[in-house]
Amino acid sequence: MSIYDIEVKPIDSKPTTLKHYEGEVLVIVNTATKCGLAGQFKELEELYQTYKDRGLVVLGFPSNQFKQELSSGDEASTACRTTYGVTFPMHEIEPVNGPDANPLFSYLKSHSKGFLGEAIKWNFTKFLVSRDSQEIIRYASTQNPEKMIPDIERLLARREH
Incomplete structure (x- = not known):
């Protein structure tokens, strides 16, 4: 299975x-709006705005795995946009660890260097994925x-197609 086949x-x-998103450089991050690290939303948005025209996409995946997220994906997305000015794509709330983990995070954990x-230890674990996902x-x-x-x-300097 390729990362691009994951729903x-x-x-x-x-x-x-x-x-x-195939052919783009991806930053995939598990987020939580009530986390002490939520200030990273602004920094992630700055990365997105700086590099999106060169092929970077930031993807936010709220998780309540660590009990620091609002009750729905819509609420989390609204909080991200209104509080932190997030414009990058946000997704539904899902776990990042355990048997019910979002399959994307299972894939990322099993394919990342080092x-x-x-297991993901806390909110705002970030994964940078090359254009070819290798x-x-x-x-x-x-x-x-x-x-x-x-x-x-x-990774943006590489022209992998």
């Missing part, structure tokens, strides 16, 4: 796959999104 549930539309198979880099929750910039620029 996701965007807030603003019906379930789809990641196929329409953390193969490790390189997946995992960043800890506490790592500021700007620490991803060298890797983002390196």
Whole structure:
């Protein structure tokens, strides 16, 4: 199975796959609006605005796995947009660990460098996915999104088609 075959549930539309993001560099992050790290929404939005015209897409996936999210994906998405100015795509609330984990996060955990198979320990774990999905880099929750910039620029510079 390819990462692009995985079904996701965007807030603003019906379930789809990641196929329409093939060829883009992706930042995939599990989010929580009531988390102490929620300030990262602004930093993720800055990355998105800075690099989206070069092929970067940030995808937010709210999770209440750590009991720090609102009760619905719509509420979480609204909070992200109104409080933090988020314009990147947001998705429905789903777990990121355990037997009911969002299949995307199961895939990311099993394919990322340095953390193969490790559970997500907290909100705002970030995954950077190359244009061909062959390189997946995992960043800890506490790592500021700007620490991803060298890797983002390196992956954007590659023309993989």
